[in-house]
Amino acid sequence: MYPNHTDLRKVLVLNPKGGSGKTTLATNLAAWYAIEGLQPALLDMDPQGSSTRWLGKRNSQAPLVHPLKGYDLPGNVTRSFALRPPPGTHRLIVDTPAGLPREELRDITRDAQRIVIPVLPSDIDIHAVTRCIADLLLVAKIPRGDRRIGIVANRVKPNTLIFRALMRFLTTLDIPVVGVLRDTQNYVRAFDQGLGIHELRGGTQDQDIAQWTDLIGWLETGHEPAEVVI
Numbered sequence: 001m002y003p004n005h006t007d008l009r010k011v012l013v014l015n016p017k018g019g020s021g022k023t024t025l026a027t028n029l030a031a032w033y034a035i036e037g038l039q040p041a042l043l044d045m046d047p048q049g050s051s052t053r054w055l056g057k058r059n060s061q062a063p064l065v066h067p068l069k070g071y072d073l074p075g076n077v078t079r080s081f082a083l084r085p086p087p088g089t090h091r092l093i094v095d096t097p098a099g100l101p102r103e104e105l106r107d108i109t110r111d112a113q114r115i116v117i118p119v120l121p122s123d124i125d126i127h128a129v130t131r132c133i134a135d136l137l138l139v140a141k142i143p144r145g146d147r148r149i150g151i152v153a154n155r156v157k158p159n160t161l162i163f164r165a166l167m168r169f170l171t172t173l174d175i176p177v178v179g180v181l182r183d184t185q186n187y188v189r190a191f192d193q194g195l196g197i198h199e200l201r202g203g204t205q206d207q208d209i210a211q212w213t214d215l216i217g218w219l220e221t222g223h224e225p226a227e228v229v230i
Contacts, residue, residue: 007090008085008089008090008091008092009090009091009092009113009114010091010092010094010111010112010113010114011029011091011092011093011094011112011113011114011116011219012094012096012108012109012112012114012115012116013025013026013029013093013094013095013096013116013118014096014100014108014109014115014116014117014132014136015096015098015117015118015119015128015129015132016098016099016100016128016131016132016135017098017124017125017128017129017132018098018099019098019120020118020119020120020125020128020154021118021120021152021154021155021181022046022095022096022098022118023046023050023051023054023095023191024118024154024181024187024191025116025118025152025154026042026051026093026094026095027042027051027054027095027190027191027196028187028190028196028197028198028212029091029093029116029196029219030042030051030065030091030093030196031062031063031065031190031195031196031197031198031199032196032198032212032216033065033090033091033093034062034063034064034065034196035063035196035198035199037063038090038091039064039066039088039089039090039091040065040066040089040090040091040092040093041065041066041067041068041085041086041089041091041092041093042055042065042066042067042068042093042095043068043069043070043083043085043092043093043094043095044067044068044069044070044071044095045070045071045094045095045096045097046071046095046096046097046098047071047072047097048097049069049071050095051095052067052069054191054194055067055194056194057191057192057193057194058194058195059193059194062194062195062199066085066086066089068082068083068084068085068092069082070082070083071097094108094112096108102135102139103139105135105136105139105140106139106140106141109136109140109142112148113148114148114150114218114219115136115142115148115149115150116150116151116152116178116215116219117129117132117133117149117150117151117152117175118151118152118154119151119152119153119154119166119170120154120155121153121155121156121157121160121162121163121165121166122162126165126166126169129151130173133149133173133175136149144174144175147176147222147224149175149176150175150176150177150178150179150215150218150219150224151170151173151175151176151177151178152177152178152179152180152181152215153166153167153170153177153179153180153181154181155181155182155183156180156181156182156183157182157183158182176218176224176225177225178214178215178218178219178224178225179211179212179214179215179218180211180214181208181211181212182207182208182211184204184208186200186203186204186205186208187208189203190205197209197212198212
């Protein structure tokens with residue numbers, strides 16, 4: 001799909017339900033890859049444009065994240081051209097929209113090396129992620145054995161009943177839980193500055209940074225954590 005990008009890896013952040021934290025994951029992944037010198041591009045496919053707003057806040061002195069916009073395209077620009085990462089891009093992070101039609105799943109996931117599904121600890125979100133995974137397996141035809149799909153429990157409060165219920169449920173899906181991110185205002189603070197959690201200074205983000213170790217490890221090596229950091 002992306003000619004002349006032989007070493008490009010695509011990370012898809014996906015959950016058709018709105019409010020699950022897709023943009024939080026996508027922007028923080030883009031910032032981390034930028035810090036690591038992997039020349040990331042961040043493709044915002046959501047008409048709400050949250051990732052695009054984050055990029056607009058990003059200081060020119062911060063490591064570069066190349067912007068790609070997948071909505072409201074000008075009439076004189078083809079979609080394939082607009083979505084093409086620039087030469088030298090090593091990581092493409094895709095922030096998908098809420099309400100993504102099931103029939104588009106196969107196309108959007110076809111060339112993704114990793115598919116990250118954020119899920120919140122609530123009954124509504126548990127139901128939504130069940131349907132999402134079923135669609136990925138049955139509609140997008142992603143073999144379960146590929147282990148390309150990983151779940152991130154997002155905005156969690158440890159030692160709560162709903163969090164424990166979420167983790168019990170996720171273990172029944174045979175899809176790895178590759179990260180657990182706590183509910184904290186540090187992500188709000190980072191977004192407001194156009195930064196990732198790893199770029200914040202002078203705050204209480206050390207615990208949040210530690211929680212990304214498992215997720216990054218799975219994205220880059222495919223190693224599934226035996227027990228995620230909480």
